[in-house]
Amino acid sequence: MADKYGSYIQKLMTVVIDSEQEEFVQKLAWAELRRLGDAVEEFLDKHDQSVDPQEQEKTEKKLLQEKQNGKD
Numbered sequence: 001m002a003d004k005y006g007s008y009i010q011k012l013m014t015v016v017i018d019s020e021q022e023e024f025v026q027k028l029a030w031a032e033l034r035r036l037g038d039a040v041e042e043f044l045d046k047h048d049q050s051v052d053p054q055e056q057e058k059t060e061k062k063l064l065q066e067k068q069n070g071k072d
Contacts, residue, residue: 009033009036012029012032012033012036013029013033015029016029016030016033
């Protein structure tokens, strides 16, 4: 894990696994890690060169229609 992630993310991970930390602080660290993970995923999806933007838009529309029809 060393040097694989930035120091901020490493500190958050340390807080999460540290049993001496307060539960509230651990939950905050979890929430922040999830938020960061979502942001990274969104970035990767937005800049993925292997996906055709028109095809992705069609897929998104289809998923929205299915959700509206109650097929989620």
